Amino acid sequence: MTASVALKDKEVAVDEEGYLVNLADWNEDVARTMAADDSIALTDNHWEVINFLRDYYAEYQVAPAIRVLTKAIGKKLGPEKGNSKYLYELFPYGPAKQACRYAGLPKPTGCI
Amino acid sequence: MTVLHTTNKSPLQTRDLQSCLRLTRPGCGILLLEDAVYGALKSTEASEMLAEAAKDRRIYVLGPDLAARGFTPEELIAGVTVVDYGGFVDLVAEHHHVQAWV
Protein backbone atom coordinates (compact mmCIF):
# COMPACT_ATOMS: atom_id res chain seq x y z
CA MET A 1 0.00 0.00 0.00
CA THR A 2 1.95 2.98 -1.25
CA ALA A 3 0.54 6.38 -2.04
CA SER A 4 2.29 8.93 -4.16
CA VAL A 5 2.10 12.43 -5.52
CA ALA A 6 2.36 12.62 -9.30
CA LEU A 7 4.66 15.34 -10.60
CA LYS A 8 5.26 16.16 -14.24
CA ASP A 9 8.24 13.86 -14.62
CA LYS A 10 8.07 11.46 -11.65
CA GLU A 11 6.10 10.24 -8.66
CA VAL A 12 7.14 10.78 -5.06
CA ALA A 13 6.06 8.44 -2.28
CA VAL A 14 3.88 9.72 0.57
CA ASP A 15 2.48 8.00 3.66
CA GLU A 16 -1.19 7.27 4.31
CA GLU A 17 -1.73 10.84 5.53
CA GLY A 18 -0.01 12.39 2.53
CA TYR A 19 3.33 13.31 4.13
CA LEU A 20 6.51 12.69 2.13
CA VAL A 21 8.21 9.40 2.94
CA ASN A 22 11.64 10.77 2.01
CA LEU A 23 12.17 14.38 2.99
CA ALA A 24 14.85 14.64 0.29
CA ASP A 25 12.19 14.19 -2.40
CA TRP A 26 10.89 17.69 -1.76
CA ASN A 27 11.01 20.55 -4.23
CA GLU A 28 8.68 23.46 -4.88
CA ASP A 29 6.83 21.44 -7.47
CA VAL A 30 5.92 18.89 -4.79
CA ALA A 31 4.38 21.65 -2.68
CA ARG A 32 2.47 23.09 -5.64
CA THR A 33 1.15 19.69 -6.66
CA MET A 34 0.02 18.80 -3.14
CA ALA A 35 -1.72 22.16 -2.83
CA ALA A 36 -3.35 21.82 -6.24
CA ASP A 37 -4.73 18.43 -5.11
CA ASP A 38 -6.40 20.38 -2.27
CA SER A 39 -7.61 23.01 -4.80
CA ILE A 40 -5.24 25.63 -3.42
CA ALA A 41 -2.97 27.83 -5.54
CA LEU A 42 0.05 28.76 -3.46
CA THR A 43 0.63 32.49 -3.01
CA ASP A 44 3.60 34.39 -1.58
CA ASN A 45 1.87 34.28 1.79
CA HIS A 46 1.72 30.49 1.66
CA TRP A 47 5.36 30.29 0.63
CA GLU A 48 6.37 32.53 3.50
CA VAL A 49 4.98 29.97 5.94
CA ILE A 50 6.26 26.95 4.02
CA ASN A 51 9.76 28.40 3.85
CA PHE A 52 9.62 29.34 7.51
CA LEU A 53 8.76 25.72 8.37
CA ARG A 54 11.57 24.36 6.24
CA ASP A 55 14.06 26.69 7.93
CA TYR A 56 12.71 25.75 11.36
CA TYR A 57 13.07 22.06 10.59
CA ALA A 58 16.59 22.49 9.24
CA GLU A 59 17.58 24.27 12.44
CA TYR A 60 15.82 22.11 15.05
CA GLN A 61 15.00 18.81 13.32
CA VAL A 62 11.40 19.07 14.45
CA ALA A 63 8.21 20.31 12.81
CA PRO A 64 6.74 22.84 15.24
CA ALA A 65 3.38 22.32 16.89
CA ILE A 66 0.68 24.80 15.90
CA ARG A 67 1.07 27.16 18.82
CA VAL A 68 4.84 27.16 18.46
CA LEU A 69 4.42 27.95 14.77
CA THR A 70 1.95 30.77 15.47
CA LYS A 71 4.21 32.35 18.05
CA ALA A 72 7.35 31.99 15.96
CA ILE A 73 5.66 33.40 12.84
CA GLY A 74 4.48 36.35 14.90
CA LYS A 75 8.00 36.97 16.10
CA LYS A 76 9.45 36.78 12.60
CA LEU A 77 6.73 38.20 10.34
CA GLY A 78 4.71 40.38 12.68
CA PRO A 79 1.54 40.03 14.77
CA GLU A 80 -0.81 40.43 11.78
CA LYS A 81 0.55 37.09 10.53
CA GLY A 82 1.29 35.42 13.84
CA ASN A 83 -2.30 34.52 14.69
CA SER A 84 -4.40 31.47 14.00
CA LYS A 85 -7.04 33.32 11.98
CA TYR A 86 -4.50 34.40 9.37
CA LEU A 87 -2.83 30.98 9.30
CA TYR A 88 -6.13 29.07 9.09
CA GLU A 89 -7.19 31.23 6.14
CA LEU A 90 -4.03 30.19 4.32
CA PHE A 91 -4.16 26.56 5.42
CA PRO A 92 -7.76 25.65 6.20
CA TYR A 93 -6.93 22.00 7.05
CA GLY A 94 -4.84 23.14 10.00
CA PRO A 95 -1.80 25.36 9.51
CA ALA A 96 0.81 23.15 11.14
CA LYS A 97 -0.39 19.90 9.63
CA GLN A 98 -1.17 21.14 6.14
CA ALA A 99 1.76 23.53 5.77
CA CYS A 100 4.19 20.91 7.06
CA ARG A 101 2.87 18.48 4.49
CA TYR A 102 3.43 20.99 1.65
CA ALA A 103 6.85 21.80 3.13
CA GLY A 104 7.82 18.14 2.86
CA LEU A 105 8.21 17.74 6.61
CA PRO A 106 6.86 14.99 8.86
CA LYS A 107 3.60 15.54 10.68
CA PRO A 108 4.28 17.91 13.59
CA THR A 109 5.03 16.20 16.88
CA GLY A 110 2.09 16.84 19.15
CA CYS A 111 -0.56 17.13 16.42
CA ILE A 112 -3.12 14.37 16.56
CA MET B 1 44.30 -15.38 15.42
CA THR B 2 42.59 -14.87 18.75
CA VAL B 3 39.11 -13.89 19.78
CA LEU B 4 37.39 -10.59 18.99
CA HIS B 5 35.13 -9.45 21.81
CA THR B 6 32.40 -6.89 21.18
CA THR B 7 30.43 -4.90 23.70
CA ASN B 8 27.78 -2.23 23.21
CA LYS B 9 26.84 -0.90 26.66
CA SER B 10 28.15 2.20 28.43
CA PRO B 11 30.46 1.19 31.29
CA LEU B 12 29.13 4.17 33.24
CA GLN B 13 25.69 2.57 33.26
CA THR B 14 26.20 -1.21 33.26
CA ARG B 15 28.97 -3.62 34.19
CA ASP B 16 29.14 -5.47 30.86
CA LEU B 17 32.44 -3.93 29.80
CA GLN B 18 33.89 -4.67 33.23
CA SER B 19 32.94 -8.33 32.90
CA CYS B 20 34.35 -8.42 29.40
CA LEU B 21 37.68 -7.01 30.61
CA ARG B 22 37.80 -9.34 33.61
CA LEU B 23 37.20 -12.47 31.55
CA THR B 24 39.23 -11.72 28.43
CA ARG B 25 42.87 -12.67 27.99
CA PRO B 26 45.90 -10.64 27.01
CA GLY B 27 46.34 -10.48 23.25
CA CYS B 28 42.68 -10.51 22.34
CA GLY B 29 40.82 -7.75 20.51
CA ILE B 30 37.95 -5.80 22.04
CA LEU B 31 35.67 -3.69 19.85
CA LEU B 32 33.54 -1.06 21.56
CA LEU B 33 30.43 -0.13 19.64
CA GLU B 34 27.19 1.82 20.20
CA ASP B 35 27.05 3.08 23.82
CA ALA B 36 30.23 1.21 24.71
CA VAL B 37 32.24 3.90 22.89
CA TYR B 38 31.82 6.09 25.99
CA GLY B 39 34.08 3.56 27.69
CA ALA B 40 37.05 4.60 25.56
CA LEU B 41 36.92 8.31 26.45
CA LYS B 42 39.88 9.53 28.43
CA SER B 43 38.28 11.69 31.09
CA THR B 44 35.52 9.59 32.62
CA GLU B 45 35.29 7.44 35.73
CA ALA B 46 35.69 4.37 33.53
CA SER B 47 38.85 5.59 31.76
CA GLU B 48 41.36 4.02 34.10
CA MET B 49 39.85 0.56 33.76
CA LEU B 50 40.09 0.69 29.98
CA ALA B 51 43.53 2.32 29.94
CA GLU B 52 44.76 -0.58 32.05
CA ALA B 53 43.22 -3.12 29.67
CA ALA B 54 44.71 -1.33 26.66
CA LYS B 55 48.21 -2.24 27.91
CA ASP B 56 47.91 -5.88 26.86
CA ARG B 57 44.76 -5.99 24.69
CA ARG B 58 43.93 -4.35 21.39
CA ILE B 59 41.03 -1.94 21.89
CA TYR B 60 38.98 -0.72 18.92
CA VAL B 61 36.16 1.83 18.73
CA LEU B 62 33.59 2.03 15.96
CA GLY B 63 34.07 5.52 14.51
CA PRO B 64 30.51 6.21 13.31
CA ASP B 65 29.17 5.44 16.80
CA LEU B 66 31.73 7.78 18.34
CA ALA B 67 30.85 10.64 15.95
CA ALA B 68 27.12 10.12 16.48
CA ARG B 69 27.66 10.76 20.18
CA GLY B 70 29.54 13.99 19.61
CA PHE B 71 33.09 12.86 20.38
CA THR B 72 36.28 12.85 18.30
CA PRO B 73 39.21 10.39 18.19
CA GLU B 74 41.35 12.98 20.04
CA GLU B 75 39.18 12.41 23.12
CA LEU B 76 40.02 8.71 23.32
CA ILE B 77 42.43 6.93 25.63
CA ALA B 78 45.91 6.57 24.09
CA GLY B 79 46.38 3.34 22.19
CA VAL B 80 42.73 2.92 21.20
CA THR B 81 42.18 2.41 17.46
CA VAL B 82 39.19 3.85 15.60
CA VAL B 83 37.73 1.66 12.85
CA ASP B 84 34.95 2.23 10.32
CA TYR B 85 32.43 -0.40 9.16
CA GLY B 86 34.97 -1.83 6.72
CA GLY B 87 37.46 -2.10 9.57
CA PHE B 88 34.83 -3.88 11.65
CA VAL B 89 34.44 -6.49 8.89
CA ASP B 90 38.23 -6.87 8.62
CA LEU B 91 38.47 -7.45 12.38
CA VAL B 92 35.81 -10.14 12.25
CA ALA B 93 37.63 -11.82 9.37
CA GLU B 94 41.01 -11.63 11.12
CA HIS B 95 39.85 -13.30 14.34
CA HIS B 96 38.82 -16.90 14.52
CA HIS B 97 35.66 -16.09 16.35
CA VAL B 98 33.63 -13.24 17.80
CA GLN B 99 32.22 -13.16 21.29
CA ALA B 100 29.53 -10.56 22.06
CA TRP B 101 29.10 -9.19 25.59
CA VAL B 102 25.55 -7.95 25.33
Next chain:
Amino acid sequence: MSDTQAGEGGNSKVRRFMFVNRKAPYGTIYALEALEVVLIGAAFDQDVSLVFVDDGVYQLKKGQQTKDIGQKNFSPTYRALGDYDIEKLYVERESLQARGLAPDDLLVPVRVLGSAELGVLMEEQDVVLSF
Protein backbone atom coordinates in the same frame (compact mmCIF):
# COMPACT_ATOMS: atom_id res chain seq x y z
CA MET C 1 -5.16 13.96 34.62
CA SER C 2 -8.98 14.11 34.46
CA ASP C 3 -9.05 17.72 35.60
CA THR C 4 -6.49 18.95 33.10
CA GLN C 5 -7.16 19.34 29.42
CA ALA C 6 -5.10 20.74 26.62
CA GLY C 7 -5.78 24.31 25.75
CA GLU C 8 -8.14 25.06 28.62
CA GLY C 9 -5.70 27.42 30.21
CA GLY C 10 -6.46 29.18 33.45
CA ASN C 11 -9.00 27.01 35.21
CA SER C 12 -7.11 23.75 35.19
CA LYS C 13 -4.78 22.89 37.99
CA VAL C 14 -1.17 23.17 36.89
CA ARG C 15 0.85 20.15 37.90
CA ARG C 16 4.56 19.75 38.18
CA PHE C 17 5.84 17.17 35.69
CA MET C 18 9.45 16.08 35.74
CA PHE C 19 11.00 13.99 32.98
CA VAL C 20 14.10 12.16 34.17
CA ASN C 21 16.49 11.20 31.37
CA ARG C 22 19.06 8.58 32.34
CA LYS C 23 20.01 6.96 29.03
CA ALA C 24 22.50 7.87 26.33
CA PRO C 25 21.05 8.75 22.92
CA TYR C 26 20.98 6.29 19.95
CA GLY C 27 21.95 3.09 21.81
CA THR C 28 18.36 2.77 22.96
CA ILE C 29 15.15 4.54 21.97
CA TYR C 30 14.51 6.04 25.44
CA ALA C 31 16.04 9.48 24.82
CA LEU C 32 14.11 10.11 21.62
CA GLU C 33 10.87 8.77 23.11
CA ALA C 34 11.23 11.06 26.12
CA LEU C 35 11.80 14.06 23.87
CA GLU C 36 8.69 13.28 21.84
CA VAL C 37 6.57 12.85 24.94
CA VAL C 38 7.85 16.19 26.23
CA LEU C 39 6.99 17.96 22.96
CA ILE C 40 3.53 16.43 22.83
CA GLY C 41 2.94 17.10 26.53
CA ALA C 42 3.89 20.76 26.09
CA ALA C 43 0.40 21.37 24.67
CA PHE C 44 -1.06 20.70 28.13
CA ASP C 45 0.39 23.84 29.73
CA GLN C 46 1.82 22.13 32.76
CA ASP C 47 4.88 23.01 34.80
CA VAL C 48 7.45 20.84 33.01
CA SER C 49 11.05 20.24 33.89
CA LEU C 50 13.66 17.98 32.31
CA VAL C 51 16.41 16.36 34.30
CA PHE C 52 19.52 14.76 32.84
CA VAL C 53 21.42 12.35 35.06
CA ASP C 54 23.81 9.42 34.53
CA ASP C 55 24.34 8.72 30.80
CA GLY C 56 21.33 10.96 30.12
CA VAL C 57 23.74 13.92 30.17
CA TYR C 58 25.21 12.57 26.93
CA GLN C 59 21.93 13.48 25.20
CA LEU C 60 22.99 17.12 25.41
CA LYS C 61 26.57 16.66 24.19
CA LYS C 62 27.54 19.12 21.46
CA GLY C 63 28.76 17.97 18.07
CA GLN C 64 26.62 14.87 17.45
CA GLN C 65 27.00 13.64 13.83
CA THR C 66 24.76 10.68 13.06
CA LYS C 67 24.84 10.39 9.28
CA ASP C 68 27.04 7.28 9.36
CA ILE C 69 24.83 5.34 11.79
CA GLY C 70 21.63 5.87 9.82
CA GLN C 71 19.74 7.46 12.70
CA LYS C 72 18.25 10.91 12.95
CA ASN C 73 20.32 13.39 14.94
CA PHE C 74 17.66 14.70 17.28
CA SER C 75 20.02 16.74 19.44
CA PRO C 76 19.13 20.09 17.73
CA THR C 77 15.57 19.64 18.97
CA TYR C 78 16.64 20.29 22.57
CA ARG C 79 17.36 23.86 21.42
CA ALA C 80 13.71 24.21 20.35
CA LEU C 81 12.35 23.41 23.82
CA GLY C 82 12.29 27.11 24.68
CA ASP C 83 9.77 27.66 21.85
CA TYR C 84 7.57 25.10 23.61
CA ASP C 85 7.89 27.10 26.86
CA ILE C 86 10.03 24.42 28.43
CA GLU C 87 12.74 26.37 30.17
CA LYS C 88 13.66 24.21 33.15
CA LEU C 89 16.54 21.95 32.24
CA TYR C 90 18.56 20.50 35.09
CA VAL C 91 21.75 18.48 34.91
CA GLU C 92 23.24 16.63 37.84
CA ARG C 93 26.73 17.88 38.68
CA GLU C 94 27.95 14.43 39.78
CA SER C 95 26.90 12.90 36.45
CA LEU C 96 28.80 15.56 34.50
CA GLN C 97 31.90 15.13 36.63
CA ALA C 98 31.86 11.34 36.32
CA ARG C 99 32.03 11.84 32.55
CA GLY C 100 34.61 14.62 32.51
CA LEU C 101 32.05 17.03 31.03
CA ALA C 102 31.43 20.72 31.74
CA PRO C 103 28.33 22.84 30.96
CA ASP C 104 30.27 24.22 27.97
CA ASP C 105 30.18 20.76 26.40
CA LEU C 106 26.38 20.89 26.29
CA LEU C 107 24.30 22.28 23.43
CA VAL C 108 21.75 24.13 25.57
CA PRO C 109 22.03 26.27 28.68
CA VAL C 110 21.17 24.20 31.73
CA ARG C 111 21.12 24.58 35.50
CA VAL C 112 23.66 22.33 37.15
CA LEU C 113 22.51 20.98 40.50
CA GLY C 114 24.09 18.60 42.99
CA SER C 115 22.41 15.28 43.77
CA ALA C 116 21.03 16.52 47.08
CA GLU C 117 19.34 19.57 45.56
CA LEU C 118 18.03 17.53 42.67
CA GLY C 119 16.60 14.98 45.08
CA VAL C 120 14.64 17.71 46.84
CA LEU C 121 13.33 18.99 43.50
CA MET C 122 12.21 15.48 42.53
CA GLU C 123 10.31 15.06 45.76
CA GLU C 124 8.39 18.29 45.11
CA GLN C 125 6.94 17.03 41.80
CA ASP C 126 3.40 15.82 41.22
CA VAL C 127 4.51 13.42 38.52
CA VAL C 128 7.97 12.04 37.75
CA LEU C 129 8.43 10.13 34.50
CA SER C 130 11.59 8.11 34.00
CA PHE C 131 13.23 7.32 30.70
